Amino acid sequence: MRISEINYINFRNLKDNNLKFHRKFNLFLGKNGQGKTSILEAIYFSATGKSFRTSKNSELIRYGLQKTGAFIAYEDIVSEKSISVKLAGGKKEYSYNRKKVKYDGFHGKVNAVSFIPEDISLIVGAPGIRRSFFDYEIAQSNYDYFSDLKNYTKILKLRNKYLKEKQYTDPIFEIYQEEFIRLGARILKKRLEYVKNISILLNLNYRKLFDEKKELSLRYSCFLGEVKKATLEELESGIREKIRKNFSREKRYGYSIVGPQKDDFLFLLNEREAKSYASQGEKKSIVFSLKLAEIDMIIKEKRDTPIFIIDDISSYFDSIRKENILNYFNHRDIQLFISSTSDLGIKAKKFFIEKGDIHDGDKEC
Numbered sequence: 132m133r134i135s136e137i138n139y140i141n142f143r144n145l146k147d148n149n150l151k152f153h154r155k156f157n158l159f160l161g162k163n164g165q166g167k168t169s170i171l172e173a174i175y176f177s178a179t180g181k182s183f184r185t186s187k188n189s190e191l192i193r194y195g196l197q198k199t200g201a202f203i204a205y206e207d208i209v210s211e212k213s214i215s216v217k218l219a220g221g222k223k224e225y226s227y228n229r230k231k232v233k234y235d236g237f238h239g240k241v242n243a244v245s246f247i248p249e250d251i252s253l254i255v256g257a258p259g260i261r262r263s264f265f266d267y268e269i270a271q272s273n274y275d276y277f278s279d280l281k282n283y284t285k286i287l288k289l290r291n292k293y294l295k296e297k298q299y300t301d302p303i304f305e306i307y308q309e310e311f312i313r314l315g316a317r318i319l320k321k322r323l324e325y326v327k328n329i330s331i332l333l334n335l336n337y338r339k340l341f342d343e344k345k346e347l348s349l350r351y352s353c354f355l356g357e358v359k360k361a362t363l364e365e366l367e368s369g370i371r372e373k374i375r376k377n378f379s380r381e382k383r384y385g386y387s388i389v390g391p392q393k394d395d396f397l398f399l400l401n402e403r404e405a406k407s408y409a410s411q412g413e414k415k416s417i418v419f420s421l422k423l424a425e426i427d428m429i430i431k432e433k434r435d436t437p438i439f440i441i442d443d444i445s446s447y448f449d450s451i452r453k454e455n456i457l458n459y460f461n462h463r464d465i466q467l468f469i470s471s472t473s474d475l476g477i478k479a480k481k482f483f484i485e486k487g488d489i490h491d492g493d494k495e496c
């Protein structure tokens with residue numbers, strides 16, 4: 132997949148513009164605070180409908196204004212297409228090939244993977260950060276998971292409401308509970324499969340790029356205890372049994388204490404939890420390897436390459452790691468959008484940014 136151009140208006144500090152991209156390497160160069168992250172964010176936003184650095188949409192709109200929007204033209208393995216997102220009055224409007232669509236008709240059309248310095252929170256942050264990340268990643272290439280997750284979130288809210296209002300003798304509660312178990316099992320099954328597959332890729336990428344002597348793995352920490360492989364029926368009966376054992380506590384607390392919304396994803400470097408034992412440099416390399424594994428997973432599921440966005444590469448990696456990374460991409464057919472304060476000495480289309488104004492230098496250096 133390739134993005135050929137972007138148009139954006141009122142996006143952060145960026146001056147409204149239309150940019151045409153190179154099929155492979157696109158490099159955004161500028162001093163601090165000029166808008167490098169913002170242009171990468173605009174690309175990510177137009178591809179996915181969300182930001183990679185904030186969950187508050189209003190932050191994306193230029194100070195003092197009421198709306199923003201971004202449009203991209205892209206090419207997938209089949210043909211040329213376009214999508215756009217507009218944001219106004221707290222609401223988003225999506226389009227696909229210039230026709231208005233609901234989010235479902237926009238989601239997953241362009242796959243994007245981003246790597247920003249704040250991604251280190253995927254290792255050091257709270258479990259909710261990892262859950263949101265992996266849920267989004269699985270949903271990017273699997274529509275059933277996206278829809279199961281949406282329905283599970285609704286059912287979880289309803290189940291919690293009934294628990295809080297002590298309405299668990301209501302026959303409707305029983306119906307919600309069955310749906311909670313059914314969807315919970317489907318989510319668990321998909322997460323377990325995903326972790327198994329991505330863990331292999333994660334280790335391969337880590338060893339190839341950063342340290343061939345170490346073993347990196349991802350482990351799913353499940354509220355059911357250790358589950359490696361199970362059928363949907365086995366998972367459903369596991370959840371049912373867990374609810375039975377914990378129901379008096381759930382009634383006392385007034386919310387669900389059982390379910391995949393409680394689970395975590397653990398990174399293990401040589402079998403030790405990276406959060407507590409890995410060095411800063413190792414943590415950065417783990418996150419980067421995760422992003423590469425994510426790219427491989429998308430290629431496997433969608434049979435097309437996602438675009439890859441890397442923010443602030445110069446300050447994040449030392450020169451050896453940076454060189455390894457750039458060499459790695461020389462051999463892969465993936466469109467890259469990289470920001471940096473200094474030139475990287477790579478063959479790329481260069482865009483220079485000053486106070487939100489972007490112009491491209493040489494067509495292709």
Ligand SMILES: Nc1ncnc2c1ncn2[C@@H]1O[C@H](COP(=O)(O)OP(=O)(O)OP(=O)(O)O)[C@@H](O)[C@H]1O
Nearest residue numbers: 143144163164165166167168169190191192193194
């Ligand atoms: N909604 C907004 N409207 C206008 N300006 C904004 C908005 N949000 C952030 N800014 C400003 O945009 C500028 C560029 O921010 P950005 O994070 O893109 O810079 P950067 O080039 O990536 O900097 P650094 O290299 O320091 O990370 C900053 O001065 C920031 O305060």
